[in-house]
Amino acid sequence: MAQPSKITKWLSSPEAHIATAIFISAGMLGALGIKLVLHNQHILNILLLVAIAGASIPLLISLVQQIFKGNFSVDILALLSILTSLILGQ
Secondary structure (H helix, E strand, O other): OOOOOHHHHHHOOHHHHHHHHHHHHHHHHHHHHHHHHHOOHHHHHHHHHHHHHHHHHHHHHHHHHHHHHOOOOHHHHHHHHHHHHHHHOO
């Protein structure tokens, strides 16, 4: 059996989950600040999009690794539904 890569090890560690939670929380707090102080919807949308995209990167890496291993799970369906909703603007 092949050894897991450093990225795979890090993504499965508690530190990765904590970092992702901190990143998305910072994005949400930043969005709240922008909404309350600047009242600029365009900047708010950009900030939230960056936060969501940044927090999704570890999930995408994990899903791509699962696809290459031939492990198709319900996570693939979740990814497809998220991408579809983003494409349709919902």
